[in-house]
Amino acid sequence: MTGEHTKRGSSGINGKRALPRRDVLALASAGAAATLPVFGRPARAAEPVKLGWVGPLSPPGGYAEGLLMKYASAMAADDINKQGGVLGRPIEILYQDTRGMAAEGTAAAERLCVQDKVAAIFGEFHSSVALAEMEVVHKYNVPFLACDVWSQEVTAKGYPQVFRNSITFPLLDVMIGDWIVAAGFKNAALLCEQDDIGLAWRKGVADVLTAHKTPFQLYTADPQATDFTAQVLRLKANNPPFDLFLVLYGEAGAYPMTRESHSLGFAPTANTALFVSGGEAVDPTFWKNVGKAGLWLICENVGLPKSAWNDKTKAFVAAFNAKYKTDPPGSAMEAYDAVWNLAEAIKNSGSTAPEAIIHGLETLHWVGTRGLYTYSTSKDPAWAYHQYMDAPESILQYNAQDQSSFDAPIVWPKKYATVPYLYKKPTA
Amino acid sequence: MAAAHQSGAPSLSARDLVAGYLPGIEILHGVSVDVLPYEVRAVLGPNGTGKSTLLKVLYGFLKPGAGEIKSGSRVLTGAAPHEMGGYGIVYLPQRPSVFPFLSVEVNLRLGAWRLRSRHGLVREKIERAFAQFPALYEKRHQSAGTLSGGQQRQLEFARSLLLDPNVYLIDEPTASIEPRIATQIYELIQGLAQQGKAILLVDQNIKGALGIADYVYVMRTGSLYTEGKRAEFGEDVELLVSQWLYTHHAPKPS
Amino acid sequence: MRAPDILLSLLLAGLAAAFPFLVNAYWLHVMIIGMIYAIIAASWSLLAGFAGQFSFGHVAFVAIGGYTAGILAVSLHVPLPLGMLAGIVAAALIGAGVGWTCLRMSGPYLAIFTMAFSEVLRITIVTENEITGGPGGLNVPQLFHAQTDLPYYYLILALLVVSVVGMMLVLASRWGLFFRAIRENEQAAAAAGVKVTRFRILACAIASGVAGLAGGFYAPYIGILTPDVASQDQMGLVVAMAIVGGVETLPGVVAGAIAVEFMVEALRSYGQWRLVLFGLLLLLTMRFARNGLLAPGWLAIRRLAVLQGQRLIRGTAD
């Protein structure tokens, strides 16, 4: 916390006097003069409030989700600016691609904090990258509202600058674990991609299953893998047979996996249920890719279930649909709300200073597309700190091919459930 | 030079060729040669003097920095090597140019690449070549790389004859080939000349080359040292040549 | 070294020392990353450019250096400087081992063998997450507890100078002569009495050790070490840096690495288009300026400096 002064100070040493020289040097060494925003201009009347977005837009990161989050953020900025912006200033979002790599995240955050001098940063999709970015925002004291990162470490570190408006594994895992027990599954196979998301998810679910004494078996595979025949056949041949197959994979793997698992007669079948975690099953091209294999598939949804939609959710879904010809997944809603959260925090505390934004978020009481946002200040448990504790989460099971995720029956938790059953066995 | 022209117009002539592999390093400093039908013309000279380079320039592997190459009235300077066959020029490099992993038959077939769309004609020509070189027919399904050095040379000649060329540029045809076979190869070359081919022969085997040469060029360090008809050099020409060359490559009198 | 060289070197040294005070913290960070890459690219150049072993797995040694330091610090609480030293030793030893293993390989076989080594290492780091932290990353403690990057900057500057000058001295010695002889023609070198085996392995060990040093610094500086360090993308970036700088001069490679790093960062504002543009720039550079962009530029500057210097001398003489 004291660091910010030193750091800010050190860039202040160079003050206005050194600016031209600094410009020239940076420009010359960059070799791409036109691309660099000129910094250090005197403030104009309606200088925009700059927010930085970080997230994957290219491989090896989860660029598909990243792009949807970027779309949603841009929509939020538009909507806010149409209403006159915040504190009479328009919102401007600077987007930084992190490629899902920690070092890229560090550089992106450095740039946003130091070069672009953003008021706050939001977004991200990979926990490992968020953890690297957090060190930077902590150093420069810039508020950071993490969206689709589920590792509990993010909030558990207790950095005052860091908030999260998505669910976190402890919440998700408990929900999935409770559902598994309630639905009466006896033997689960967990298969996930070998990366930060997959491993954290696997560990969380495994812990819950262990606690519930539900037998399970763990498998991991390369995140780039697309051929799962051998793996699925092995799972199918397992003795005792698995009655639940839980998968966490990026789109490029999850879709062929779903098709393969269906075509080889493993899951979803009357014997084995298929649960695809991570949001792939609510993405725009899900049905085009899996076809009939997606029928009876189960997945979690981190958006507000349709039954609980408010006017903002309805408006956002309609607008997103109109603009991008697809339903927005929960992660897009998180990004959309994140911009609004930050705008509200700035508005309420009347300043873009870090402390003001942090205070604004801590005292936030605002209804968005995913319900009523409040951020916990309790550190018990550690991950609860600055966590949106009521982040919506539910489990749905498709019961028709090409069904919109919004229309799919919700089986868990009971407060959102739209059908009386917990799990519908596929009919042959 | 005047004497050379008596037997007819040259099939290939080069004037004042200057060439080198690297910028600034010249290997040929202005060499002029003529190749005439019914004649074997030998280029002799010590190692590293630019004899092979001369052939490479003539065949288009190396573009000359200056000078001109003509075939009749057609200017060939700057033409690519794969076009040379079209002008009736054949090049036989020092290391046999057969394709070692392809069969003898396929090697021949590729020799008729220019005629590839005329299947019947190609087949006929290959049959004729096999008739001329029966040893090759026996090994037609074998990879060319498994043939002996002499047989590979035979294959090259057989292949080149498919297109009935009129100029042969030959580089050390008997390098690392046993003497008995070497004699056969020189006879083959002489036979080609008698059929009216124009032959330019670069050789280290001075005795062999002089045995069939009608005309001799002697090169030293990138330029012509002397030239003249074989007959003008008299009987002890070998000794003479080896004296010019001051090299240990001069054949011992046998 | 001639007078203009000394002059230019002094100028550069002054500029390097003053750099942190000329730019903001973001560009300082970019510079530090650029210098880490400079060490990696220069060591790769030693191996590929001078010793003729085109390795496509050099980043594996960065990972070995980094993970050795990181794991020692995290699991066994070994002090970081000691861990970094261990990382250099480990990288050099394993590098020597790999060099010994691929003694008989050359060209594309060597490139792909080393790439495979690097991939196997990366997959192992990913899979053995109990030890390495897996893809989620290994949290490495900080080296300095200062609030600015200044100490890191001066440390990496020193490491860069020491390693590059060290490698230049090696290249200027008899060893460097042997490296080049082996590159030009292994058989001929062996015939001339060069101990080919020994010097091929030696080149690998030196280059790998230096790469390990870069990794050892990278780990605590970024604070989190992920298996991507050893990815093929990173390797390509390093090779691109070396080529842009002109593989045959180490200072050129250093400049190339720093310039490419600044360029990649400057392209940030293009979002999704950034890597598209990077790929395009790489293609255009390779296609139209094959000898690198910087070495010819450097020569031009040097010529200008010599000219100016002469004019100056002439001016005072008049």
Place this chain on the structure above:
Amino acid sequence: MLDYFLIQSANGIVIGVIYALIATGLTIIFALLKIVNFAHGELYMMGGYFGYYVITLAGVPPLPAVVAAMAISFAFAVAIERGLLTPLYSPGMERKSDYGILITFGLAVFLRNIAIIIFGPFPLRPPSFFDGDLVLGGLIISYDRLVAAGGGLLILVLLIFFLNRTVWGQALNAVSQSRESASIVGINSERMYMFAFGLGGALAGGAGALVAPIYSLSPSMGLVPDTQAFVIVILGGLGSVSGSIIAGILLGLSENLFIAFLPDPNRGPSYANAFGLFIMMLVLLFRPTGIFGRHHAAME
């Protein structure tokens, strides 16, 4: 147990055929141009998308679309060769293999990232060749996989026929053995390089179009096949087409069995890619030019 082994083997062979198809393209490019094409996986990816758009935009049925994808891939690869690779043929060019590696690496970065912008980040899947699965006792193989393997096998057979029995194939082979000798018989080597790169691109593109209904298309789909193809061409010997086919099928088979039988089920699939690489490293140790390799170290 025997059933399980046979089923796994059958699937392994199906995958192996696809591997072989990708790898033969890589090996042909290497044999002629003497460069390792680091953008080969991206040509595979582009071929898949070409097929997809031929189906969805032009309404061509899936099977003919594979042929169309190969034709477009051929033209695409030829354009790349003309634009980027011609400097390789100039006699004064030094460090040809470095140039080849870097230019194709830059191309891979460019194509992979522009694909996200052009084709969108989400996986796309063209319609099936034939819906449904073949069920033979315990053996279940989707018709899409059978078509992909069958189509791949057919392409490979045609390729072998082309290379060995037609004069154009023999000319390609001739240029790969000696550019100089090829010029002597009148073959324009540069045109053959262009043709070889186009052919390599068409083979990769055909593979991409064949697997599209099985794996779906995504901009990053070329990453793994690229590594696999390297493994295969090394095992088979750079430049050896039949070697690549055999090695491709063996790799598909052994990877599948590795996943199927590794005692630690958790790590198996994670190490599956490393397994192939490891085998390749072992082979290189004992045969530094691959199993069936001719000696093709550098461009002439």
